[in-house]
Amino acid sequence: MRRFHRAAVLFLLFLLGAGNTYTQTDASSGRHTLSLNEAMDQLDGELLWDPLFQSGIITANKHQASFQAGAAGEDALILYDNATLLTLPSPYTEGGELRFPEAFIAALRGNIEESLQREEPRFxxxxxxxxxxxxxxxxxxSGNLTINGKKVQxxxxxxxxxxSKELFSRLQKKFPGKQLMLTRSGDTYPSLEDRVDKxxxxxxxxxxxxxxxxxxxxxxxxxxxxxxxVWYLSPEYRRDLIDPKAKTGVEEIASIYNDMLEEQFTTESVMMAQSILKHFKGTFGDSLPSRGIKAEEWFVVRKARMPSVLIELGFVSNEKDAELMTGASGQKLFVDAIYNGIIEFVERFEKSGGFTEVANR
Ligand SMILES: [Zn+2]
Incomplete structure (x- = not known):
């Protein structure tokens, strides 16, 4: 369905508080009407009002209804979410104030509630x-490097x-709304279990x-x-993602559920690995070779109940790699590559509503 076109009209945002605040009884019909304030309070919404064309758009909870003010007691066509036409008692102006029939607001509220219930929350x-x-x-x-004739371990x-710290702070700036965590921020030794438990x-x-x-x-x-x-956990390694008895009480179903989860995490891990690898290639070009994506069973985060990857930046045993990994300019390249790979993965994941859906298509 097409959107309503309103050429060159000036919309004025009616500030809440502009209307009177008491409920009136419509003299001609005996029906109750609401002031702008009351109506918007009930909808938890906002009105965009064009006084020239006497038309308005109500937005509430990311849903909207377009209407044109008519006469008291008449019905009007209301366009809901640019897609559905509703016939409802028309809003009208009286003494320069907008009045909303209670039935109009109630119907709109019902439609919005229904829409919200239908919408599945996004991943x-x-x-x-x-x-x-x-x-x-x-x-x-560990590796030994000779810098200016000096041996350095x-x-x-x-x-x-x-x-990691540099990557962490850049991700924090990029995603202020997400929870970012470093498993260690100093020279400490959390065990593998500690890291995954966190x-x-x-x-x-x-x-x-x-x-x-x-x-x-x-x-x-x-x-x-x-x-x-870039490594991910081999699909051959079956993780115990859920307690066999916790979910259903039936071990067989739990095992199927476990397999499904495992497959989902593997798919997502592979996709994350691909995004990161792609950005490594883009960042380093021919200056650092790609050894590709690999799957293993003894992968460090095998107990992680989440999509996970492990990145080997380069070889401390190779002089060129070691220089890249220890110098500030080289480290920045590694951070860039991982950072961009993660962003690409996160944005694709969130746009598609989760990769599981994509994988099953
Ligand atoms: Zn290591």
Whole structure:
């Protein structure tokens, strides 16, 4: 259905308080009418009013109704949400004030309530957990770099913390409405369980998701080995996402439900991994090789009941990679790549209403 066209009319926003505030009885019909104030209070809405054409648009709870003021006691056609025509007792002006028949407001309220009930809440990613790998007593991979003739030992735990903290603060600025979490912010050693438990403890509403991004660096005996890779948990690894007896009391159904959840998390993890990998390629071009997306069972966040990926930035055992990962300009590139990958994933996830829906189409 087409929208109403109103060429070159000036809409004036009637401020609440402009109308009188008492209920009147319409003398001709005996029906009750409401002032603008009362009407908008009842709808929790706002009126855009065009005095020239005597037409108005009421918006309430993201729904709207267009009408033209008629005569008291008459019916009018009301266009609801630019799609549905309703025949309702017409609003009218009296002594320069708009009056709304109670039946008009009641019908509108009913329509809005019905619309709200029909709408399924959208999926959103309410929380993002950034996990700097290792820390404290666990240095992770280590490599030796010669800078200006000096031998320097570099540790994975330091690189992952630097990159994670920078990523975290940029995500915080980008998504002020989301819960952002770092599993460690200093040189400490939370266990793998601690890290995942922290993520699970984030309070979520229904249709809200949390994603987990673990940041690591590689090492190899082969000093030539270079490049980044993104890992997700192999679909062969079956996580116990739910207590077999908790949900249904029937173990068999619980197991099917578990498989479905597992598949959903795997799909979403793969999609997140793809977005991140794509932005690594865009950011680094040929200067750092891609080792692709990989699936494993021993993946660090195997107990995570959420879409999760693990990123190996590069190799501390390779001089070029190590330079990139320890220098400020190189670290910024890693942060850019992950940041843009996460944003792309979050926006696609939220636009599609959750990837599960997309995957099943
Ligand atoms: Zn690691």
């Amino acid at each position: 959103s990613i309410a929380a993002i957990v950034v996990d700097p790998g290792h820390g404290g007593k666990d240095g992770g991979a 570099i540790l994975e735990k330091d690189i992952t913390l630097k990159v 993520a699970h403890a984030i309070p979520l509403k229904e249709n809200e998701a949390v994603i987990f991004i673990s940041i690591h660096a590689n090492a190899s005996f082969n000093k030539q080995a270079r490049g980044y890779e």
